[in-house]
Amino acid sequence: MSTQSSTTAIRFPCAGCAGPMVFDAESQNLKCQYCSAEQTIENMMEQPQEHPFSCSDEDMTELQDWGTEQQAIHCETCGGETLIPASQTTSLCVFCGSPKVLPQDDVRSIRPESIIPFQVSRDKALSSFAAWKKKRWFLPNSFKKQNVSSQLNSIYIPYWTYDTETYSVYSAEVGIYHYRTVTRTRVVNGKTETYTAQERYTVWHSTQGDYDRSFDDILIPASGHYDSGLLHKLGDFNLSELHMYKPEYLSGYISERYSVSREQGWDNAQEVADDQLKTDIKRIIGGDEIRNLRIRTTFDDITYKHLLLPVWNANYTYKSKAYYYMVNGQTGTVSGHVPRSAIKITLFTLLCLGIVGAIVVLVMMNQQPQV
Numbered sequence: 438m439s440t441q442s443s444t445t446a447i448r449f450p451c452a453g454c455a456g457p458m459v460f461d462a463e464s465q466n467l468k469c470q471y472c473s474a475e476q477t478i479e480n481m482m483e484q485p486q487e488h489p490f491s492c493s494d495e496d497m498t499e500l501q502d503w504g505t506e507q508q509a510i511h512c513e514t515c516g517g518e519t520l521i522p523a524s525q526t527t528s529l530c531v532f533c534g535s536p537k538v539l540p541q542d543d544v545r546s547i548r549p550e551s552i553i554p555f556q557v558s559r560d561k562a563l564s565s566f567a568a569w570k571k572k573r574w575f576l577p578n579s580f581k582k583q584n585v586s587s588q589l590n591s592i593y594i595p596y597w598t599y600d601t602e603t604y605s606v607y608s609a610e611v612g613i614y615h616y617r618t619v620t621r622t623r624v625v626n627g628k629t630e631t632y633t634a635q636e637r638y639t640v641w642h643s644t645q646g647d648y649d650r651s652f653d654d655i656l657i658p659a660s661g662h663y664d665s666g667l668l669h670k671l672g673d674f675n676l677s678e679l680h681m682y683k684p685e686y687l688s689g690y691i692s693e694r695y696s697v698s699r700e701q702g703w704d705n706a707q708e709v710a711d712d713q714l715k716t717d718i719k720r721i722i723g724g725d726e727i728r729n730l731r732i733r734t735t736f737d738d739i740t741y742k743h744l745l746l747p748v749w750n751a752n753y754t755y756k757s758k759a760y761y762y763m764v765n766g767q768t769g770t771v772s773g774h775v776p777r778s779a780i781k782i783t784l785f786t787l788l789c790l791g792i793v794g795a796i797v798v799l800v801m802m803n804q805q806p807q808v
């Protein structure tokens with residue numbers, strides 16, 4: 438981990454030796470970094486609270502209380518924004534490894550409502566990567582042996598989830614396919630002849646209606662660093678294992694500061710809901726084709742919560758080129774890039790060409806006229 442304790446007061450001191458205690462993924466407890474003593478975290482598995490989307494400034498101030506002092510860090514190289522407990526320092530950017538990291542003054546961010554604590558330890562993340570790496574094709578031999586462990590960082594990635602009740606009115610034209618038998622002519626061997634065929638035509642009629650539905654936990658990534666495509670490759674997080682946020686879970690860990698605001702997140706959630714509503718309404722309308730579909734939706738009872746989900750992030754350099762990989766901190770699913778050996782790819786291509794060539798020769802030989 439690129440964090441270490443500094444002179445700032447220790448937030449969770451060890452009862453035995455007063456050393457700093459950090460969250461331990463193996464035991465799910467706080468663990469002393471000096472004497473390895475453990476302390477259980479009161480497990481709060483109750484349902485996380487959803488907050489109304491519109492709220493007063495006072496409520497907002499209350500929502501910004503993380504229960505521990507957080508320091509915002511900005512990376513000059515990649516623009517990454519992270520939050521670390523104030524009792525820790527960081528010298529390298531967790532995203533890109535750059536040393537150009539600067540503390541920021543403004544740390545007002547909404548605290549997470551719930552969190553999936555790390556369940557995959559550093560060792561497990563490394564062995565997941567090693568197993569995944571083995572299954573990649575065309576790895577250079579020297580890379581297979583290389584240990585890329587040193588730049589592995591644990592980071593909590595920010596998400597929003599939104600709930601809402603929707604009411605939609607829609608209108609559209611729906612087309613139903615019909616078939617009729619038609620008589621056509623064609624020319625065969627210089628002679629014109631008639632024949633019958635089935636011809637499709639579409640009958641259109643207009644339709645309208647209304648549709649109610651409720652949405653629960655529309656998950657919207659709030660990361661400024663990882664795009665949703667990349668996060669998607671990490672596999673699904675099991676949101677039924679959400680814990681209520683406690684500052685203990687962040688002890689020793691860095692979290693990314695959300696770059697997508699609560700309001701932007703809601704805009705994105707509306708798009709997700711709109712797409713889903715369109716699919717639902719098309720299914721209700723039925724028919725073979727739909728055109729001029731118009732949907733007007735009102736969103737009510739909007740609530741949201743802020744989540745932190747665990748990811749191991751690694752940047753490494755191989756032959757002066759940068760690569761990265763990530764490991765889902767809950768499930769161990771790996772996603773990333775590995776170097777490829779140009780020689781192995783060339784040899785494989787030649788081998789494939791050789792096999793194709795051999796097949797072509799065999800086929801041609803079989804097609805020789807029999808004597």
Ligand SMILES: [Zn+2]
Binds near residue numbers: 455456471473474
């Ligand atoms: Zn201790």
Ligand SMILES: [Zn+2]
Binds near residue numbers: 516535
């Ligand atoms: Zn960076």
